[in-house]
Amino acid sequence: MEKMVQRVPIGKLSEFPERLGKTVNVGSKEIAVFKLGSGKIHAIENSCPHKGGVLAEGMVSGEHVFCPMHDWKISVIDGNVQEPDEGCVQTFKVEIENDQVYVLV
Amino acid sequence: MPKQKIVLIGNGMAGIRAIEEILKRKPDAFDITVFGTEPYPNYNRIQLSKVLQGDTDVQDITLNEWQWYEDNNIRLYPGETVIEIDKKNQFVLTDKDRKEPYDKLIIATGSNPFMLPLPGADKEGVTAFRDIKDCEMMMDYSKKYKKAAVIGGGLLGLEAARGLLNLGMEVDVIHIADYLMERQLDRDAGNLLKQELEKQGMNFLLEKQTVEITGRNHVTGLRFKDGSKIKADLVVMAVGIKPNVALAKEHEIPVNRGIVVNDHMETEVPNIYAVGECAEHRQMVYGLVAPLYEQGQALAKHICDQADEGYKGSVLSTQLKVSGVDVFSTGKILDDESTKAIKMYDDWRGIYQKVLVEEGKITGAVLFGDTKDGNKLLSLIKKGADVEEYLESGQTEESGVDLVASMSDDELICGCNGVSKGAIVEAINNQGLTTVEQVKGCTNASRSCGTCKSLVSDLLECTLGDEYSADQKETICSCTTLSRDEVIEEIKEKGLTHVREVMNVLGWKTEEGCSKCKPAINYYLGMINPSEYEDERESRFVNERLHANIQNNGTYSVVPRMYGGVTNSNDLRKIADVADKYEVGMIKVTGGQRIDLLGVKKEDLPNIWADLDMPSGHAYAKSVRTVKTCVGENFCRFGTQDSIGMGIDIEKKFEGLYTPHKVKMGVSACPRNCAEGGIKDVGVLGLDGAWEVHVGGNGGTDLRQAELLFKVKTQEEVLEMVGAFLQYYRESANYLERTSAWVERVGIEHVREVLSDKETRDELNERMDEALAAVQEPWSEAVKNETLLKELYEKVNVPTGSN
Ligand code: SRM
Ligand SMILES: Cc1cc2nc3c(=O)[nH]c(=O)nc-3n(C[C@H](O)[C@H](O)[C@H](O)COP(=O)(O)OP(=O)(O)OC[C@H]3O[C@@H](n4cnc5c(N)ncnc54)[C@H](O)[C@@H]3O)c2cc1C
Ligand code: SF4
Ligand code: FES
Numbered sequence: 001m002e003k004m005v006q007r008v009p010i011g012k013l014s015e016f017p018e019r020l021g022k023t024v025n026v027g028s029k030e031i032a033v034f035k036l037g038s039g040k041i042h043a044i045e046n047s048c049p050h051k052g053g054v055l056a057e058g059m060v061s062g063e064h065v066f067c068p069m070h071d072w073k074i075s076v077i078d079g080n081v082q083e084p085d086e087g088c089v090q091t092f093k094v095e096i097e098n099d100q101v102y103v104l105v
Numbered sequence: 106m107p108k109q110k111i112v113l114i115g116n117g118m119a120g121i122r123a124i125e126e127i128l129k130r131k132p133d134a135f136d137i138t139v140f141g142t143e144p145y146p147n148y149n150r151i152q153l154s155k156v157l158q159g160d161t162d163v164q165d166i167t168l169n170e171w172q173w174y175e176d177n178n179i180r181l182y183p184g185e186t187v188i189e190i191d192k193k194n195q196f197v198l199t200d201k202d203r204k205e206p207y208d209k210l211i212i213a214t215g216s217n218p219f220m221l222p223l224p225g226a227d228k229e230g231v232t233a234f235r236d237i238k239d240c241e242m243m244m245d246y247s248k249k250y251k252k253a254a255v256i257g258g259g260l261l262g263l264e265a266a267r268g269l270l271n272l273g274m275e276v277d278v279i280h281i282a283d284y285l286m287e288r289q290l291d292r293d294a295g296n297l298l299k300q301e302l303e304k305q306g307m308n309f310l311l312e313k314q315t316v317e318i319t320g321r322n323h324v325t326g327l328r329f330k331d332g333s334k335i336k337a338d339l340v341v342m343a344v345g346i347k348p349n350v351a352l353a354k355e356h357e358i359p360v361n362r363g364i365v366v367n368d369h370m371e372t373e374v375p376n377i378y379a380v381g382e383c384a385e386h387r388q389m390v391y392g393l394v395a396p397l398y399e400q401g402q403a404l405a406k407h408i409c410d411q412a413d414e415g416y417k418g419s420v421l422s423t424q425l426k427v428s429g430v431d432v433f434s435t436g437k438i439l440d441d442e443s444t445k446a447i448k449m450y451d452d453w454r455g456i457y458q459k460v461l462v463e464e465g466k467i468t469g470a471v472l473f474g475d476t477k478d479g480n481k482l483l484s485l486i487k488k489g490a491d492v493e494e495y496l497e498s499g500q501t502e503e504s505g506v507d508l509v510a511s512m513s514d515d516e517l518i519c520g521c522n523g524v525s526k527g528a529i530v531e532a533i534n535n536q537g538l539t540t541v542e543q544v545k546g547c548t549n550a551s552r553s554c555g556t557c558k559s560l561v562s563d564l565l566e567c568t569l570g571d572e573y574s575a576d577q578k579e580t581i582c583s584c585t586t587l588s589r590d591e592v593i594e595e596i597k598e599k600g601l602t603h604v605r606e607v608m609n610v611l612g613w614k615t616e617e618g619c620s621k622c623k624p625a626i627n628y629y630l631g632m633i634n635p636s637e638y639e640d641e642r643e644s645r646f647v648n649e650r651l652h653a654n655i656q657n658n659g660t661y662s663v664v665p666r667m668y669g670g671v672t673n674s675n676d677l678r679k680i681a682d683v684a685d686k687y688e689v690g691m692i693k694v695t696g697g698q699r700i701d702l703l704g705v706k707k708e709d710l711p712n713i714w715a716d717l718d719m720p721s722g723h724a725y726a727k728s729v730r731t732v733k734t735c736v737g738e739n740f741c742r743f744g745t746q747d748s749i750g751m752g753i754d755i756e757k758k759f760e761g762l763y764t765p766h767k768v769k770m771g772v773s774a775c776p777r778n779c780a781e782g783g784i785k786d787v788g789v790l791g792l793d794g795a796w797e798v799h800v801g802g803n804g805g806t807d808l809r810q811a812e813l814l815f816k817v818k819t820q821e822e823v824l825e826m827v828g829a830f831l832q833y834y835r836e837s838a839n840y841l842e843r844t845s846a847w848v849e850r851v852g853i854e855h856v857r858e859v860l861s862d863k864e865t866r867d868e869l870n871e872r873m874d875e876a877l878a879a880v881q882e883p884w885s886e887a888v889k890n891e892t893l894l895k896e897l898y899e900k901v902n903v904p905t906g907s908n
Contacts, residue, residue, distance in 0.1 A: 008903050017896040019617075019643035023707075027905030037605075037617055051248075054659040057647040059620045066620035068647040068655055073619075084164045105905075 007095065007102045014099055016041065021056035021065065026105050031092055032056035033103065034065060034076050041094045042076040043103050049087030108136040111408070112197055112207035114187045114352070116141025118150055118553075119381025119397035120213030121169055126405030128177055134409070137179045138205055140197070143236060144184040146171050151394065151521075151554050153240045154261075154426045157268025163237055168552070190356040192374050209376050209408055212353060212364060216346035216382040216392065221256065225318030231340045234265045243339065247272035250338035254278075254327055256315055258285040260425055262343035263302065267427040269341070270306050277335055278302075279310045279327065289423045289434045293450065294457050294473040301430050301455065310335070348383045348390055363390040368415025369407040370400055380404050387418055394553050395419060395521050422483045422520050424476070424556055433479035436486045437461050437469030444468070447492075462492045477508065480557070484516045484525075509563045518560050521553035526564065533568045541565065579839075582621035584613050589839050593629055602637070604630065604644050620646075625840035628727070631763060632835055635876040642897070648725035651897060652883040653710055656703065660690065661710060663702040664724035665717055666760060669734040669752035669772075670698030676719060683716050697724070697731035697769065711898055714884040720760065721884045727841070728763045729831075732756040733771040735779035737791070746791025748774035751820055755789070755827060761880040765838040765847075768831065783811050786844040787827055796823045800830055800856070801848030809845040812853040814860070829866040832873040833859060 010024050016035040023046055024031045032046035032055040042063075046056050053069030060066075063077050073082040079091040093104040111127070113120045116139050124137060141147075145167070152166040174181045182203065189198035196206040218233030220226055230246065232239050243265070246253075253269045255262045258280030266276045284295030285302075299309055314330040318340060326336045348363040359365045359373045363385030370378045370386075381397045382390065391397060396419035403416035422435035440446055440461065447460040456474035460467060460482065466489055470482040485495055498511070509518075514527030532538055532547045541561050545551050551558045566573045580586055587595070592611065601607045604626045608618050618626070627644035642650045653661035665680070680700055684692050690704020699722055705713060714721075723730060734752035738744035752772035759768075771780035774791040782788020784804035788811045790797040795816055802811025815826050833856065838847040848856060860866055887893050 006905065008905070010901050010903060015895070017643075020896065022901060024901040024903065026903045033901075051657070054655070057651070057655060057659075059623060059646065060643065061618050061620070061623065062616040069657070071620055084162050 006105050008105055009100055009102050011101055012099045013041065013096055013101050016101070019060045021058060021060065023054070023056040024103065026103070029105060031103060031105075032058075032065075033094075033101075034060055036060065036063060036076070041096065041101055043092040043094050044074070044076055044079050045090040045092075047089065048072055048074070049081060049089060050085065055089070108134065109208040110206060111135045111137045111209045111211065112205055113137070113139045113211045113213060114197065115213035115215055115381070115383075116143065116145075116147055116181065116183065117213060117215045117381065118147065118168070118394055119215070119401060120211060121147040122398050123211060123213065123380050123401035123404045124179070126401045127408055130405055130409040130411065132177075135209075137177070138207075139174070139179055139181045140185050140187050140199060140205075141181070141183050142186045143238075145237060146174065146181070146183070148237070149553060150236070151426075153234070153237070154264035154268060155555075157234075157240050157243060157265065157272070158426075158428070159268075159271045160428075163240070187352065190352065190358070190377075192356060192358070192377070195376065207376070209378065211404070212358075212372070212377065212379040212383060213381045214349040214352060214383045217349045218342065219345040219347050220342055221315065221344055223315060223318055225320065225324065226342075228318055228320050228324045229322055230320070230324035230338060231318060231342065234261055234341055234343050235346075243269065243341065244272060246339045247274050251275055252277075252337050253339040253341065254335060254337035255341045255343060256327075257341075257343035257345070258282070258309065258311070259288060259343065259345075260286060260423060262341070263298075263307075264426055265341050265343055266307050267302075267305070269339075274339070275308070276306070277308045277310055277337070279313050279315060279329075281312065281314055283312050285309070285311075286425070286432070289438065289471075290432065290473075291438055291440070291459065291471055293459075294432065294434075294471045297455060297457055297473050298425075298430065298432060302427070305427075305429065346382065346392055348385070350383055353379070353383070361385050361388075368403065368417065369413075370404040370416065371407070378404055378408070386416060389418060391419065391421070393421055393423065393521075395421065395523055398522055398549075420483065420487050422479065424479070424520075424554065426554060426556070431472070431474055431476040433470070433472040433476035435470050435479070435483045436467075437463075438471050447496075460492075460495065465491050467492050467495055480517050480520060480560070481512065483520060487517075488515065506563045506567045509560060510567045518564065519548075519550035519553075519557045521557075522549040524548050524550040529561065529564055530568055533565060539565065539569065539573065581625055581840075582619055584608070584615045584618050584622050585611065587611060589625075589629075592626070593633065596629060596633055602630065602634070604641050624649075628763060628765065628840050631879075632876070635879040649727070651707070651710065652721055652725065652887060653705070653707075654725040658704075659707075660704045661707060662724070663689075663705055663710065663713055663717075664695060664697075664699055664722040665719035666722040666756075667699035668756045668760075669732055669749050671734070671749060671753065672700075679717055679719070683713050686716065687713055695724070697722075698733045699724075699731065707898060708900060711888050711894055715888045717884075719884075720882050723761060726763070727766050728761060728768070729756075729759045730767050730769045733769075733780040733785070735773040735777075737774035741774065743777060744774040744791075745793045746774045746796065748772045748780065748789075748791055751789060751791070751796075751823065752780070754820065754824065755787075758824060759827070759831065759877070761882065762831070762835075762877060764831065764835055765840050766843045768834075768844065770827075784808065785811060787811075787830065789823055789827070794818065796820070798823060798826045798830070801844050801853065803843055803845035805843075807845065809849065812848065814853065814857055825866060825870060826860070828873045829860050829869040830856070832869040832876070835876070836869075836872075 018035050021032045021034045024033050030046040031043050033043045048067040050072050053067040057068045058065040064073050072085045079089040081087040095102045147169040149166040149168050155161045186200045187197045188200050218235045253274040254277045255266045256279045258278050266278050269276045284292050285298050315327050316330050317328040319326045324340050328334045350360045353364045354360045364379035366379050366384045370380050380400045400416050406413040425432040444461045449458045459471045461469040467485050512526050516526050538544050544561050551561050607626050623644040631638045647655050687709045689702040693701045695701045732752040732755050734749045737748035768786045770787040771782040771785040772789040773780040784802040788799040797816050798814045799811035800814045803809040
């Protein structure tokens with residue numbers, strides 16, 4: 001079956017808190033959306049590859065988020081878990097139009 | 106003259122140490138090539154036990170970084186195995202078809218774990234415990250499976266078992282003998298060890314012989330000779346090792362149990378040496394690093410043409426690397442007709458010590474529970490000392506520094522690497538060393554199993570005196586080269602006010618820090634300038650940002666304050682109503698005398714707080730937690746003081762105060778200490794007409810008894826002392842350092858001395874009051890702050906269409 005990509009509005013850019021994550025439920029999918037110090041928005045799957053920690057609640061430093069469960073360090077850009085741990089999470093494309101943020105699911 | 110070519114087979118601990126010894130003597134004389142089957146640089150195999158036990162990580166056990174090979178012009182071929190040795194034409198051949206000629210060949214192929222040839226030994230889920238790969242496999246399994254069986258109750262088996270326990274598995278240890286570690290311990294010590302490990306949660310099946318590993322493809326259990334069976338999803342075989350001599354044997358280099366070598370580590374074939382666990386010297390094959398390192402020296406001297414009488418064999422000592430268990434043994438361990446024993450058996454404290462004497466000389470020792478004398482005994486045995494020398498040295502209750510001060514220069518500090526006290530002191534003095542890391546780098550002391558680290562540190566302190574602690578530099582985290590004290594100094598001097606500003610101005614290596622330094626700096630800023638600093642919620646760990654404790658499934662827990670553990674029907678009713686209304690997962694009485702609502706959804710938190718209308722218990726924060734109290738004089742027949750009133754006063758005064766780590770307190774009204782003040786950060790004890798303030802206790806990971814700080818007369822004095830103590834702790838401890846660790850580090854005498862001065866106390870309490878004035882009740886604050894509610898507690902929910 002072909003997969004359809006949907007463009008889902010998830011809120012206003014100015015309303016996302018900086019250097020924090022936000023949990024966004026799109027249907028049954030749970031996505032962690034981060035607004036970095038640079039003002040850029042990134043979206044990744046809200047489940048740590050280690051033991052499913054909620055990444056949206058992690059501490060954001062630069063382009064990485066530290067999982068709140070056991071401190072794995074994960075890139076919010078490409079979803080890769082940083083050494084010494086291994087793994088990756090799914091990333092989602094984000095688009096911004098005017099002040100509206102969309103995520104492509 | 107072209108350089109002589111050395112080829113090393115085996116990139117392990119013994120081989121690389123031999124190379125280091127050669128480079129130390131003649132840094133540029135040789136052209137060196139190293140082949141290693143494992144795809145890593147040389148790492149510390151010993152530490153695999155600690156990796157498995159979760160005390161360190163694989164990447165922290167590298168002994169020689171890739172860079173080291175480069176810096177020393179060593180060609181390293183990792184992941185490449187030597188498969189042929191041409192003795193006549195002097196070259197080796199690898200599995201990648203590489204041909205490498207040599208002038209000197211060193212074989213250091215180590216050992217292979219011995220796998221019992223049982224039916225089913227090849228099933229999935231059966232492993233040895235020898236290398237990084239095995240370690241990773243076990244860690245992986247622990248995430249998926251519950252039950253592990255370790256075959257072998259020796260050193261390696263027990264260390265593996267402890268690791269698997271730490272990883273959350275249930276562990277059965279199967280051992281063929283009737284007591285543990287029978288090769289290193291006598292029966293008494295073996296039995297004590299078993300008791301202790303059982304307490305830690307290990308299950309033992311002694312005198313059991315495994316006859317089959319059951320299961321289809323994957324292991325499901327073990328069957329024993331007596332017909333009994335157990336279940337297991339993971340089987341670790343730790344029954345011994347055998348020297349890895351296949352390569353030597355095939356190419357007719359004489360082998361007995363190991364590759365036979367002389368005192369210079371030469372095999373019987375010209376220009377071929379062997380070192381480490383694969384070598385057999387005077388009929389002995391060793392399985393510990395200390396002898397391998399001595400061998401490496403002998404080999405290096407010979408290759409570098411330095412006159413040397415050669416290697417003479419080693420006296421071994423062993424230690425078990427399981428936390429909470431101190432075991433040491435060396436030399437002869439079992440009594441017989443020719444031995445006399447000096448024994449001490451303290452069943453109550455779990456201490457057993459036996460020193461064996463033959464013809465007036467010490468020949469062996471087994472220590473359990475208290476192993477302080479281990480290194481002393483080892484060096485006495487090595488030099489063939491008379492037993493009098495040991496007895497005269499006395500088994501006193503010395504502090505670490507006194508202990509090292511009383512050691513003679515030739516006594517060993519680091520057993521693994523054979524580094525004596527004299528050698529370390531000389532290095533400290535001649536090379537101006539000031540840290541354990543530097544000593545490690547220059548002398549190799551504490552570079553292997555690490556158990557002597559505290560001795561090295563004591564030795565630094567005793568050699569350098571006051572300079573030592575001043576020079577110790579522990580950086581906040583790897584984002585900076587600055588220590589806590591330096592950062593605080595700079596913040597004060599430069600008037601820094603934001604976390605990111607601190608990082609920018611002080612040249613942080615990372616853009617926005619990490620999960621270690623962000624919360625630490627946030628705390629320091631608030632501690633330094635309580636009235637002006639605005640707490641940065643993005644620098645807080647989730648619990649402190651949301652003011653609730655995150656749980657493993659992403660829900661939260663709510664613990665309202667219940668001063669001194671005292672509640673009333675009204676509060677209980679509110680708690681019950683809230684629990685019903687929001688369908689919380691569980692209502693539980695905590696260990697801190699209050700009630701926990703578990704399994705709360707994040708979105709519900711603000712509403713629950715609003716409904717409860719009770720202050721936060723801060724059960725999630727590095728801050729003042731609870732004050733446990735006992736019944737006290739109002740009801741108890743032994744009570745001498747109003748412990749409840751005292752406890753509530755303390756809790757009301759200090760609640761919500763951020764501290765370097767959590768602070769738990771207890772107040773009891775007689776020495777029976779029902780509120781457990783002996784294991785609290787602050788334990789207040791009421792006596793007839795007096796109060797004792799104890800500090801630095803801990804009931805958690807590192808159990809520690811609180812020490813008496815002061816004895817005072819009135820409740821006001823108690824509050825004054827506690828205030829001064831807490832403020833001094835807030836100002837001097839590292840972030841995430843409990844009072845127990847801090848008091849241990851600076852010494853109770855020091856704390857007492859500082860706080861004895863009334864003027865100092867007043868100043869501390871003044872700053873404490875300033876900090877307390879800035880404390881805000883977080884729940885009521887969150888409930889009324891629209892931005893906070895939206896930004897932190899709301900989720901975005903987008904229903905999707907029909908697909
Ligand atoms: C709720 C409670 C267990 C219970 O049901 O009784 C509890 C629960 C947690 N404890 Fe505890 N501890 C609780 C009493 C204790 C006690 C006993 C006591 O306080 O009397 C101890 C040992 C005493 C001590 O601290 O000296 C204790 C020693 C720890 C430690 C080890 C601290 C140490 O310095 O060694 C941690 C880990 C840490 O803080 O780093 C910890 C950490 C935790 C955390 C917060 C783990 C975490 O970070 O998620 C647990 C939260 C579980 C959850 O899902 O909500 N908990 N914990 C207790 C809350 C008491 C309260 O009312 O505030
Ligand atoms: C979990 C564990 C805990 C331990 N704890 C302690 C302890 O507390 N104290 C202590 O003193 N000792 C301890 N030991 C033992 C110690 O680690 C060994 O004695 C030491 O590592 C042996 O060094 P080695 O160089 O002889 O062998 P190894 O370190 O095994 O090195 C040999 C290397 O050669 C490679 N190799 C083999 N054949 C070839 C070939 N043909 N071509 C290329 N490469 C080859 C192997 O892959 C291996 O990497 C422990 C061991 C383990 C496994
Ligand atoms: S509540 Fe405490 S003891 Fe229990 S699992 Fe959590 S941290 Fe460990
Ligand atoms: S669940 Fe993320 S680090 Fe463990």
